[in-house]
Amino acid sequence: MDRLLLTGASGFVGRRVLAEAARRGVPVTALCRRPPSGGRPVGDVRWLAFDVAGDVSGEAPLGGLLEAPPEDPWVGAFDGVGAVLHLAAATGAAPASEHRRVNEEGTRRLLRAAARAGVERFVFVSTIGVRFPDLRGYPYGRSKAAAEGAVRESGLRWTVVRPTAVFGDGSPIVASLSRLAGLPVLPLLGGAPARLQPVAVDALAATLLDVVGQPETVGGTIEVGGPEIATMEELLRRLRQRLRGRRGPALRLPLGPLTLALGVLERVGVRPPVTAGQLVSFVEDGVLDPEIGRVVGETPLPPADGSADVPAGRARGGDRSRRLRREAGSLSRVLVGSPPGEPVVARYLAAHERLPGLMPSSLFERAQVGAARLHPWPARMADAYAALLARESVLRRKTVLLLAILESSAGHHRSIDRPDARGRLGTVAALGLRGLSALPLLAVGFAIFVPVHLLSTLLSVSGPRRGVDP
Amino acid sequence: MSRSHDVVVVGSGPSGVHFAWTLLEAGRAVTMVDVGRRGSPLPLPEASLPRLKEELDDPVSYFLGDAFEAALLPGSGGEYYGFPPGKSHVFEPAPGFGVESRGFAPLTSFARGGLAEAWTGGCYPLNDREMASFPFGWAELGPRYGEVARRIGVSGAEDDLAELLPLHEHLQPPVALDDHSRRLLATYEDRRSRLRSIGCRVGRSRLAVLSRDHDGRVACARLGRCLWGCPSRSLYTPSVTLERCLERPEFRYLPGLEALSFRLSGGRAEALRVRPLAGGADEEIPVDRLVLAAGTLSSSLLLLRSLAGEGDRRQLAGLMDNRQIFVPFVNLRQLGRPWSAESYQYHQLGMALDGGSPSEAVHGQITTLTTALVHPFAQRLPFDLGTAVRVTANVHAALGLLNLNLADERRDTCRVGLADGTEAAGVERLAVRYEPPVGEGARLRWVVRRARRALRRLGCWVPPGMVHIRPMGASVHYAGTLPMTVDGGPGTTTPGCRSRDVENLWLVDGSVFPALPAKNLTFTLMANAVRVAEEEFG
């Protein structure tokens, strides 16, 4: 199979594209300046490390030891490559000159190198921000717009993809908005009227890979967003609700003086949570143009409090995380006798995004997990049964996962891995008591779950035993 | 400046660095080619394990990894610990190395320092009986074990195991025992005759762990972080020696290069073909004398590809690995006792079960549970996990794991060759086939029975259903594809580890072992590398 040359593979979006490519078995040549060193690599990945805009000249090969002239870094980069997915970009608070250099000049160089290597398929990832009506104070948007122009003129088989704000674990946008939302008084920059339509990073990653293989998109521009629209103000309030548990006071700030003040701060080297250039995204809409828009995935917006008026699109995502939270609470009481606390819950949720085999896939597994969500006691009964007759079932995987998180967390680890020195007799007595108290659990667990398990096995369609999380 | 007069070594694992250091000390120049993946520095070097959990910003990602890869969930195999995320660079693959295998779970490293960056430090010299099929014996290797011990710091004691583990020079006193290990050893001493009568001996492990400050490194401060990486380098890893080498002007270290094969001409290696990891075209490094220390699998692949380049596509027979068996136990005398999280984490005791011959002998390492993650263990208990966690806390001080190593022999059915496939010439993948010997099942059952009996006499109980027979390949003691023989043909090496296929090629890793006794091999790898450097390049 042809390789995919993926630039920006170490970035927030790039990492998810890599993971999705591995799942699909697509071999990838991955380019960025600093490839990640840790982490278990998945799939067939070959890393290249150099600057796409390439004027930081690479070190001479072998530290000058061999008498070879410095190589053109592009030589060999396209070996076996059938298509380019260009994500690498200066993002966030980079200086204007860097936006121009990497996003515009870097894209031109990549286009030339691809053309020279005879690789025709080229998917360029731009941003919804190129459609803001005035790009003068917005160097990032300007550089992306210029790059789009270069792509269109390249003569290659190109597609331009413009994502809306991309959300998900590790999202730089969510991180900087969270910094704002966590302030004692919520600053509503310019009133924060902009309407956003964020897209979930995994859905975007999958879409990008799809687009690479869709000849009908050649020569076209596609916008990609999620199913829900919210204003920036609403988003900030929901983030605040999640971070601080309440809505709290807000302050509307006029844009003009702010732009000035931020500009000064940046000049003197202070890093504010937003840069002057980024202020536009508080006032300009970043939603799909229905003509060229694709809605993908579930909404990544944090849920609003009070679910009465929740739009249908979001209800599912919100419900799921609420269910997982309830489950974590109940299982944590089983394991350590106390509630898990927000950091643990957050990791538990994150793990459900990453690890396979955590979704119930049969009637039996749904019953197990449902029981566990009710209360710690049914959770133990279900688990007591599973410990003997369904050791690899979803509930056990979930419980072991939570145990692993708890025992690696500040505070909780002490209630798990503590010396319990009560002498030999005391220990034997304690073990006996634990055995006695486990017996009725087991009896009830069996009474309930033997029939459920049997029924589930009888009914089971020949689908996969274990669902993989979306 | 091309330095074609240098000796060119591939690999910075234990074999490579001790070979190189020996030459450097003798004033010779060495060029080392290495993929050389690096990890990141360890956080909070003075904190003990429990303190790490309190003080790290994100302990969950430190212990379980960002992708939760070190969480061992039910259904992910029978291991007792996941590789810690901080060591993932040790196992990160190299782009040009591919392997397909049958009957064997291969593990390779492309790290600075090789696999032993993640090792547990067991340093066990072979005795004359075990070296019977080697073209040399204790007289030649004994002093080299001493030399390696001088470099890296090995601690141990002269006790009952010393009959099997000959004494060499520069042995430091053993590290302080944790409470559980101390009691086990005391029980053994009380019941010595009853245990000796069933061929069981117990004694102190030999460990590459400092009990005294040595060569700029400090003695083990019992931080209990060994598995996650010893922050004080009391537990030796080869990168320590690599750093010494890097201080020498005659040493050229070329990381970021993956050797793919070497170009042959008239039976000599002319140049090493390397691929820069950073991208760019392949390069050639001219060689005068080439030394492979890339680990048995990678060195074999390099030779196979190079010969195939000359139309000689063949297989190498005799791949070996120590079968390992995990036997978890509960020491009934330890029930209800306190334990301390601040102690050395890996094995501190060894157990030998004699056999009629060295190939039937078994060598085990006993690890008592000090600090460890609980979830891999608790999930095996037949209770709901709430109960299991509390039961684990009750029995923690009494838990231990005996890890048995079985000997292996070269057999014709265990081979490596080039995989048939579509790969371009010069980057073929390695195909590994391993078949256990006839009667393996019976042999394993017999060993487990003997181990159970020995543990019973030590006052320990082995809970039913928890013995885990590890797959072949899991011990990562790979050897035997190019054995040293006094006289032999193609596919062998001379007693000086010089290839009989390529005139100016030496192999100094496990590939040259003619047999694999039931002992961890790395100490012997290092001693043999010193020997070859002294005898062939002196």
Ligand SMILES: Cc1cc2nc3c(=O)[nH]c(=O)nc-3n(C[C@H](O)[C@H](O)[C@H](O)COP(=O)(O)OP(=O)(O)OC[C@H]3O[C@@H](n4cnc5c(N)ncnc54)[C@H](O)[C@@H]3O)c2cc1C
């Ligand atoms: C968890 C664990 C615990 C262990 N515990 C013990 C123990 O207690 N006692 C013991 O004796 N042994 C132990 N071992 C085994 C020990 O680590 C190995 O035997 C030892 O590291 C082998 O050394 P080596 O130098 O031959 O090869 P390796 O360690 O495999 O090193 C190979 C080197 O070659 C380089 N390399 C490979 N291919 C290429 C290439 N194509 N181009 C350039 N460079 C290349 C790599 O970068 C690396 O530096 C353990 C191993 C593991 C994984």
Ligand SMILES: NC(=O)c1ccc[n+]([C@@H]2O[C@H](COP(=O)([O-])OP(=O)(O)OC[C@H]3O[C@@H](n4cnc5c(N)ncnc54)[C@H](OP(=O)(O)O)[C@@H]3O)[C@@H](O)[C@H]2O)c1
């Ligand atoms: N995140 C969003 O909300 C969002 C929204 C719309 C569009 N986009 C677009 O999606 C793409 C990816 O965004 P992201 O959030 O993943 O950004 P990111 O996290 O900042 O990642 C940027 C990637 O580009 C690489 N890179 C940067 N400069 C480079 C250079 N000069 N040469 C080579 N590689 C370079 C970076 O790696 P090194 O630094 O290691 O080189 C990194 O891998 C970008 O094109 C961005 O404009 C993102």
Ligand code: SF4
């Ligand atoms: S206990 Fe382990 S981690 Fe701690 S100093 Fe000793 S060897 Fe290093």
